Amino acid sequence: MKTLSFSLIIPFFLIAHHVLAQSGNPAILRSELIYEQAPFPECHASTLAETPKGLVAAWFGGTHERHPDVGIWVSSQTGTNWTTPIEVATGVQPDGKRLPCWNPVLFQVPGAELILFYKVGPSPSTWWGLLKRSTDGGKTWSAAERLPDGILGPIKNKPVLLASGALLCPTSSEDHNWRVHFERTSDWGKTWQKTAPINDGINDGAIQPSILFYPNGQLQALCRSQRSGFILETWSKDDGKTWSPLQKTTLPNPNSGTDAVTLKDGRQVLVYNPTSPVMGKSGPRTPLDIAISNDGKTWKTLAVLENEPGEYSYPAVIQTADGLVHVTYTWKRQRIKHVVLDPKKG
Known part of the structure; x- marks a missing residue:
């Protein structure tokens, strides 16, 4: 990818690129790239x-995943546009050595700070x-x-606020x-x-x-599977203190990240790649679908977000106060894409 000087690319940040929504799907209201150009060639894990000041998105960006120059970048939506992404965290150590950053997760504390x-x-x-922590909506x-x-x-996906006031964080380890496991x-x-691991792996x-x-x-957790070929599920009846053994769902998983959210009307929304591993290796991360369910067991496709060749992966999904669903995801490891959907039209 051709490298551009930062001074030349700043103007391109100021207007997000709007792309055509899926033809004929009334659920998709808006589809756009958060930025057009950046001082880093690759990005991932939004x-x-x-x-209270609007939407904030974050991701990691740098030369490539695992490179020491990878930092955490943030952009805010102002009106119909997204602000210039700024780097808000790096892996610089006290001795000056720099290590890569990974998997940011945002959480807005009700009436207080953004974490x-x-x-x-x-x-x-x-x-x-x-x-x-930010007290001004992600500016500082x-x-x-x-x-x-x-x-x-939280290892990739957002934590959830329990009725008890505890913040329950879905997490995992690879060491x-x-x-x-789950932290609170x-x-x-x-x-x-924290809980003990719920599986031996x-x-x-x-x-x-x-x-x-x-x-x-009850709580249900949907998990990325290493080799089963399906999204795995586990259930809790005690606010996430203990969990059932992992079981396969009917949803394919190519060893790729997913995200899900419970809507205000009680339905469940899942964003995932509906493909399977190929000969024991990770499968293609395209297409990228958003599915909806009444019970967490039977799912139907609400929209196909991407179906062209390339990588469309690692989604994040939330429902905003107006009832709309917002999704961000990795677009070919080159951009972060933002899609707005109306779940009532699904």
Whole structure:
């Protein structure tokens, strides 16, 4: 990819690129690239939050995944446009050595600060968790706070706020097989508790859960599968303290990240690549679909977000106060794409 000087590309940031929505699908209201050009050639792992000042998106960007220059970048939506992405976190260590950043996760504390969770380290098997806080909707950020040893924070997908006031974080580790566990904090990241891994990862390797709510008080977590070829699920009846053994769903998974959210009307929304591994290796990360369900068991496609060759992956999905659904995802590792949908039209 041709490198452009930063001074030349700033003007291109100011207007997001609008692309055609899926032809004939009334659920898709808007589809756009958050930025056109950037001072980094690759990006991945976006996250999205609604703040009192509007939408904020973050992702990691740099030369390529795992490169030491990879940092966390943030953009805010102002009116119909997105602001110039700015780098808000790096992996620079006290001795000057720089390590890559990974998988930012945004969470808006109700009526208070915006929290940015992220990871730093040479690889997912050796990384550690940090967070930053913003009191102005993502414009400025506090110094990084390193999480306690053994606590990673939400690993890819957003945490959920329980009725008890605790923030339940879906997380996982890759230092001893792929294992899912859950962390919680009742004081917005100052102190933590965690469950033991719910799987041993030997035959049921899984990471990157997302959490859904049900009227009977149950929680469902949908997980990325290492080798089963399907999204895996686990259920909790005690606010995420204990979880059932992982089981296959009917949803294909090519060993790629997913995300899900419970809508205000009780339905569930999932964004995923509906493909399977190929000969034991990760399958194609295209197409990218958004599906909807009444019970978390039977799903129907709400929209096909992408179906061309390339990588369209690592989605993040939220529902905003107006009832619309917002999705961001990696677009060919070159851009972050933002799509707005009306779930009532699905």
